[in-house]
Amino acid sequence: MKTTHTLLTVAAFATVQLFASPLAAQDKRIETANLDSVVTANPLQAGGPTAKVISSTRAGNSELQIIRMSKIRLHHHAQEDHVVYVARGSGSARLENDAGKIEARPVKPGDIFNLPRGKKHAFERSGEEDLVLLVVATAGWKPLEDTVFHE
Numbered sequence: 021m022k023t024t025h026t027l028l029t030v031a032a033f034a035t036v037q038l039f040a041s042p043l044a045a046q047d048k049r050i051e052t053a054n055l056d057s058v059v060t061a062n063p064l065q066a067g068g069p070t071a072k073v074i075s076s077t078r079a080g081n082s083e084l085q086i087i088r089m090s091k092i093r094l095h096h097h098a099q100e101d102h103v104v105y106v107a108r109g110s111g112s113a114r115l116e117n118d119a120g121k122i123e124a125r126p127v128k129p130g131d132i133f134n135l136p137r138g139k140k141h142a143f144e145r146s147g148e149e150d151l152v153l154l155v156v157a158t159a160g161w162k163p164l165e166d167t168v169f170h171e
Contacts, residue, residue, distance in 0.1 A: 055086070055107060059152055064088055085155040094122070094142040094170040100158045104133040108152035109145050116140040127151070140170060 053075075062074035071089030078084075086107075094114055110128045116139045117123050127143065135141050145151045 055152070058086060059088060059108065062088060064090060064150060081158070083157045085153075085157060087153040087155055088150050089143065089145070089153065090150055091144040092142055094140055095167050096140045096170070097137050097166045098168065099137060099166045101137050102135050102155050102157040104135060104143075105154040105156075106131040106151065107154050109149045110147065111143060111145040111151055114140075114142040142171075 058075050062072075064070070064072065070091040071087060073085045074088050076083055076085040096116075106127050106129050108129060110126070112124055113127045113133065114122050114124050115133070115135075122140060133141070143151055143153070
């Protein structure tokens with residue numbers, strides 16, 4: 021039930037708030053976008069970064085990011101909590117368990133991860149299709165200052 025509720029919350033947030041600018045929120049307009057269109061318009065470039073935020077929007081104290089990636093190295097955030105929903109692709113995740121050990125597990129569309137601040141995590145695609153992650157995060161964090169890489 022908790023997983024279903026979380027999935028519905030993420031889906032509702034994505035459907036209603038996806039890509040609405042902060043100005044739009046002040047104007048009380050609802051804007052919508054299509055995830056397939058956003059992903060298609062923002063491919064990863066050969067030889068370029070292995071992950072990038074292809075769109076983001078804020079709603080109150082939360083931010084929804086759409087991340088397209090082939091690999092995100094093992095890292096943690098000191099100030100940010102986030103929930104990750106796997107929208108496209110398959111691969112593997114490496115996640116820090118309660119004992120501080122890194123465990124690997126497969127990921128596929130529909131998986132949801134609650135990643136508390138301070139916990140190490142990494143994702144990597146398998147096959148040719150990039151992973152597309154919908155990430156609900158604490159708004160206002162500074163990724164370059166807050167992200168600590170471990171490899």
